[in-house]
Amino acid sequence: MHRFANPNRFLKLANAILPWSNGVLVVSLLAGLALALVWSPGDYQQGDTVRIMYVHVPAAWMGMFAYVAMAVASAVALIWKHPLADLAGRATAPVGAAFTFVCLVTGALWGKPMWGTWWVWDARLTSMLILLFLYFGYMALHNAFDDPQRGAKAAAVLALVGVVNVPIIKFSVDWWNTLHQPASVVRMDGPAVDPSMLWPLLVMGLAFKAFYVSVVLLRIKAEIADAKIRALRMSEIHG
Amino acid sequence: MNALLAVIRRDLRLALRQGSDSMMVVAFFVLTVVLFPFGVGPESGILERVAAGVLWVTALLASMLSLDRLFQTDYEDGSLDLLTMAPMPLSVIVLGKVAAHWLTTGLPLILAAPVLAVLLNMNSEGFGVLIAAMAVGTPTLSLIGAVGAALVLGARRGGVLLSLLVLPLYIPVLIFGVSAIDAAVMGFEYRAQLLIMGAMLLVSLALCPWATGAALRQAVE
Numbered sequence: 001m002h003r004f005a006n007p008n009r010f011l012k013l014a015n016a017i018l019p020w021s022n023g024v025l026v027v028s029l030l031a032g033l034a035l036a037l038v039w040s041p042g043d044y045q046q047g048d049t050v051r052i053m054y055v056h057v058p059a060a061w062m063g064m065f066a067y068v069a070m071a072v073a074s075a076v077a078l079i080w081k082h083p084l085a086d087l088a089g090r091a092t093a094p095v096g097a098a099f100t101f102v103c104l105v106t107g108a109l110w111g112k113p114m115w116g117t118w119w120v121w122d123a124r125l126t127s128m129l130i131l132l133f134l135y136f137g138y139m140a141l142h143n144a145f146d147d148p149q150r151g152a153k154a155a156a157v158l159a160l161v162g163v164v165n166v167p168i169i170k171f172s173v174d175w176w177n178t179l180h181q182p183a184s185v186v187r188m189d190g191p192a193v194d195p196s197m198l199w200p201l202l203v204m205g206l207a208f209k210a211f212y213v214s215v216v217l218l219r220i221k222a223e224i225a226d227a228k229i230r231a232l233r234m235s236e237i238h239g
Numbered sequence: 240m241n242a243l244l245a246v247i248r249r250d251l252r253l254a255l256r257q258g259s260d261s262m263m264v265v266a267f268f269v270l271t272v273v274l275f276p277f278g279v280g281p282e283s284g285i286l287e288r289v290a291a292g293v294l295w296v297t298a299l300l301a302s303m304l305s306l307d308r309l310f311q312t313d314y315e316d317g318s319l320d321l322l323t324m325a326p327m328p329l330s331v332i333v334l335g336k337v338a339a340h341w342l343t344t345g346l347p348l349i350l351a352a353p354v355l356a357v358l359l360n361m362n363s364e365g366f367g368v369l370i371a372a373m374a375v376g377t378p379t380l381s382l383i384g385a386v387g388a389a390l391v392l393g394a395r396r397g398g399v400l401l402s403l404l405v406l407p408l409y410i411p412v413l414i415f416g417v418s419a420i421d422a423a424v425m426g427f428e429y430r431a432q433l434l435i436m437g438a439m440l441l442v443s444l445a446l447c448p449w450a451t452g453a454a455l456r457q458a459v460e
Binding site for chain 1: 386391393396397406408414446453457
């Protein structure tokens with residue numbers, strides 16, 4: 001892992017990965033959308049509104065995944081003081097916040113026809129909302145200090161503290177009696193979703209993951225370029 | 240242990256000599272609660288229904304408003320640098336400061352809460368549980384708040400930022416605190432909620448001083 005703490009080596013790796021992740025993104029997104037919107041059956045009760053699931057569920061997965069990734073990057077940044085880990089955490093936060101927001105919005109759109117309400121204060125929804133606020137807090141704390149180093153470290157500590165929320169989101173549907181349905185894909189006794197719906201869902205999940213990889217790599221590249229520009233300007237002023 | 244007591248004694252003495260801070264917290268608590276009958280109307284049925292929630296939300300805000308004095312003055316006058324260099328774990332010092340903070344803000348809130356509950360027409364079944372839930376819940380608030388207070392040291396607009404960091408993490412305490420009281424008022428079993436609040440207190444007692452210590456070290460670097 002220490003090998004990739006070098007920005008140049010990282011840039012080489014990122015440039016090698018980006019075409020692949022972009023390719024996977026385009027292919028799986030097109031295939032996933034076609035499968036989800038055209039070739040998968042409607043639900044026998046929910047009709048066509050079930051198709052919201054193909055955006056809602058991957059967005060929720062990625063919202064949590066991005067938080068865990070951000071927390072791991074924060075831990076690496078605090079323990080080994082890799083500057084790249086700071087950048088990775090910083091680059092992940094807005095992407096994860098966007099996924100979480102998409103999850104909440106699509107959930108509301110799905111909740112209205114199915115539950116008869118845009119929003120209920122049950123455990124799954126509330127903990128997801130807290131996740132969104134944790135992302136906001138992380139981004140605000142990152143930018144709140146004159147010294148960027150200090151902001152990065154404070155935000156890293158906050159990211160680690162907020163990790164307690166992730167298992168709460170995951171297991172909220174098991175621990176509490178919620179309106180939100182319990183886990184139906186990742187279960188001990190196999191998925192409870194019919195294959196005709198499971199496959200489109202998994203393909204969409206892959207597309208979301210590829211999107212995440214592409215965007216985060218691009219954002220880290222942009223941050224590195226930004227740091228280089230700042231260094232050049234500084235040397236111009238002082239040089 | 241001696242060090243812990245020394246820190247608590249120092250902070251208590253500072254709080255007492257500087258005077259009115261804990262009275263201000265209680266005054267904020269009382270005033271905000273008194274606003275609600277004007278806001279939602281004085282019908283006793285409505286007040287009775289919202290009493291538990293109003294008391295918890297205002298106690299939460301009052302506890303949060305007092306957080307800035309937890310580390311801010313020590314940070315400004317440099318005693319924080321000395322405390323981080325003291326020959327004992329920083330988490331012990333943090334624990335002492337949090338204990339002192341709770342004694343000067345949490346405890347007065349607990350004492351004021353039953354009086355306000357009477358004003359809000361809360362059913363008397365709920366009083367005991369209200370005190371028990373606050374006794375378990377407010378130390379958790381102080382512990383979680385300490386992490387936030389340490390993180391925003393030296394930040395621009397620290398106060399607003401602090402609320403963004405701390406309030407989401409306060410939500411679990413609020414949920415179970417209110418549901419314990421509601422259960423007691425309606426004559427249901429409330430032990431489970433109190434036990435969960437106890438669990439949250441123990442978890443934050445183990446984790447928060449450590450996280451606060453990490454945050455403080457970066458603040459004084």
